[in-house]
Amino acid sequence: MKKLIIAGKEFGSRLFLGTGKFNSNEMMEKAILASGTEMVTVAMKRIELNDKEDDMLKHIVHPHIQLLPNTSGVRTAEEAVFAAQMAREAFGTNWLKLEIHPDPRYLLPDSTETLKATEELVKLGFVVLPYCQADPTLCKRLEEAGAATVMPLAAPIGTNKGLQTRDFLRIIIEQSNVPVVVDAGIGAPSHAAEAMEMGAAACLVNTAIAVAGNPEEMAVAFKEAVIAGRRAYEAGLGIQTTSFEASASSPLTAFLN
Amino acid sequence: MKISVNNKETELIEGNTVADLARQLELPVQGVAIALHNRMIPRAEWGNTLLKPGDSLVIIKAACGG
Numbered sequence: 001m002k003k004l005i006i007a008g009k010e011f012g013s014r015l016f017l018g019t020g021k022f023n024s025n026e027m028m029e030k031a032i033l034a035s036g037t038e039m040v041t042v043a044m045k046r047i048e049l050n051d052k053e054d055d056m057l058k059h060i061v062h063p064h065i066q067l068l069p070n071t072s073g074v075r076t077a078e079e080a081v082f083a084a085q086m087a088r089e090a091f092g093t094n095w096l097k098l099e100i101h102p103d104p105r106y107l108l109p110d111s112t113e114t115l116k117a118t119e120e121l122v123k124l125g126f127v128v129l130p131y132c133q134a135d136p137t138l139c140k141r142l143e144e145a146g147a148a149t150v151m152p153l154a155a156p157i158g159t160n161k162g163l164q165t166r167d168f169l170r171i172i173i174e175q176s177n178v179p180v181v182v183d184a185g186i187g188a189p190s191h192a193a194e195a196m197e198m199g200a201a202a203c204l205v206n207t208a209i210a211v212a213g214n215p216e217e218m219a220v221a222f223k224e225a226v227i228a229g230r231r232a233y234e235a236g237l238g239i240q241t242t243s244f245e246a247s248a249s250s251p252l253t254a255f256l257n
Numbered sequence: 258m259k260i261s262v263n264n265k266e267t268e269l270i271e272g273n274t275v276a277d278l279a280r281q282l283e284l285p286v287q288g289v290a291i292a293l294h295n296r297m298i299p300r301a302e303w304g305n306t307l308l309k310p311g312d313s314l315v316i317i318k319a320a321c322g323g
Contacts, residue, residue, distance in 0.1 A: 018323025028321065043322025046263040046315065047289075049282065057288040057319040072322050085297040086317050090290035157323070206323030 001230055004201055006179055007095075007127045007148040009066070011038045014196065015226045016068070016181065018206025019043075019060060021158075022215060029059040031209055035219035041068045041097055041204070044087060068097045068129065075102040075110075077117035084121055096121065097151070099131040107157045111138050115145060122146035131183050134165035139172045139180075150176060151183040151204065154195065158207045160187025163194055173199045189218075189225030196229025197237060258310040269308060276303035278314070288319035 004011040016039040022028035032040055040060050060067070069087035074080045077100065084096050098121065100114050101107045114130050115138065121128045127148045132138055134152035142150050152172055155161035163169060164185065173180045179201030186192050192203045205222055212218035241247070258271050262278075269278060275291055275298055291298050292315040298306055308314075 019321040020323040022321065025321075041323055042288075043320045044290075044317040045320040047282070047284070047318050049262060049265060049267065055285055055288070055319070056321050057285075061287075070322055082292070082295060082297070086290040086292060086315075089297055089299060090288050090317060090319065204323075 001227070001234060004179060006129075011066075011202075012036075012064075013038045013223070013226075014202040014230055015192070015223055016041070016183075016202055016204040017209065017219070018204065019056070020206050021210035025056050025059040027215055028056075028210070031215040031219040032060060032065070033062075034216045034223070035209070036223045038064055039066045039068055039202075041070050041206070042091065043070050043072050044083065044090065045073075066095060067091050067093050068095050069093065070097040070099050070131075072099055072101075074100055075113075076100065077113045077120060080113070080117040081120050081124070084124070084126055088126070094125055095127045095129070097129050097131060101131075101157075109133055109153070111135065114138075115141055118142050118145045118147050129181065134168040134172060136168060136171040136175055140175060143176060143178050147178060149179045149181050149201070151181040153184040154182050154191065155185025155187075157184045159185050160208055161185050162187055162191040166194075166198075169195065169200070170198055189221045192222055193225040193229035193232075196226055197232050199233050202226075258308075260308055260310065261313040263314070263316060271310075273308055274304055275306040275308060275314075278308065279303060282316070284316070285318065289316065291316050 004014050013036045015037050017037045018041045069091050071080045071083040074083050100110045109132050118128050118130050129149045130142050130147050131151045139150040155164040181202045182195040182200045183204040186205050187208045209215050209218045259266050260269050
C-alpha cells in the first residue's frame with residue numbers, strides 16, 4: 001500500500017486518533033498503541049492552580065507518534081492564531097488541527113473563520129490540518145490557502161452516524177490535491193472502511209473507539225478496517241451496476257443435463 | 258504583589274519573573290505555554306520577563322481531546 005505523506009512527512013498508518021472521552025489515560029494509551037496510529041490529537045486547557053492531576057501527555061508521547069494539537073474552544077480566526085502559538089510552544093510542533101466551531105450545540109466548523117485562520121497560520125509557518133465542512137468549494141479554497149490536508153466531517157462530532165456527507169466527500173476526494181482526512185462522525189469500522197474505499201487518505205476517529213465496550217479491541221478493528229478499505233481502493237473496486245439483473249460469475253452452459 | 262493567572266488573583270513576590278511563577282506553580286516541563294496580556298511568551302524568555310502588579314497571564318496545559 002502507498003504510504004501517506006503530509007507536508008513531506010511519511011505516515012505508516014492512515015488512522016488518526018483523538019484522545020477525548022476515554023475512561024482513563026491508561027486505557028487511552030493502550031488504544032493508541034493497539035491502533036498502530038502515528039498521529040494523535042491533543043487539546044489544551046487553562047490550568048487550575050494547585051491542580052496536580054495526572055499528566056496525560058506522558059501517555060501519548062511515543063517516538064513514532066506525531067502530536068496534532070487542536071484549537072478546540074476558539075470561536076474566531078484571531079483566537080485560533082493565539083491558540084496555535086500557545087500550542088506550538090507547549091508541544092514543540094508546528095502541526096495543528098485547526099478547528100473553529102463557535103456553536104457548542106452542533107460543533108459545526110465556521111467556514112469563513114477557518115479559511116481566514118488557515119491563510120494566517122500558513123504564513124506563520126504552521127502545518128495546518130483544518131477540520132471543515134464537507135464543502136467541495138471550501139476545501140479547494142483551503143487547499144489554495146496552503147492547508148496540508150483538508151479534514152471534512154462525515155457527520156457532527158461524536159454522533160457516530162457515519163458518512164452522512166458521502167456525496168460531497170466523493171467530490172472533495174476527486175478534486176483534492178492534498179490528502180483528504182475524513183474527520184468526525186465515523187462511528188464504526190465499516191464507516192471508516194467505506195471512506196477509505198472512496199479514496200480518502202486517512203480517517204480521524206475518537207468517540208467510536210473511546211466509548212466502545214473495549215476501546216483497545218475497537219482500536220484494532222478500526223486499524224484493520226482502514227487497511228482493508230485502503231487496500232480495496234488501491235486494488236480498484238468493481239463497478240457497481242445500476243441494473244437489477246444478475247451477471248453470472250459461473251459458466252451458464254448446461255452441466256447436469 | 259497581585260497578578261492574575263487564568264482570571265484568578267495570585268500573590269507573587271515583587272521582582273519575580275515568569276520563570277519564578279512557573280516554579281511557584283510547579284508547572285510541568287512539557288505541554289505548558291504562558292501568555293502575558295494575550296501574547297505568548299516563549300520559554301526561553303521566561304527568565305527575563307519581569308512581572309508587574311496587575312499583570313494578566315494565561316497558562317495552558319495539555320488536555321485530552323479529539
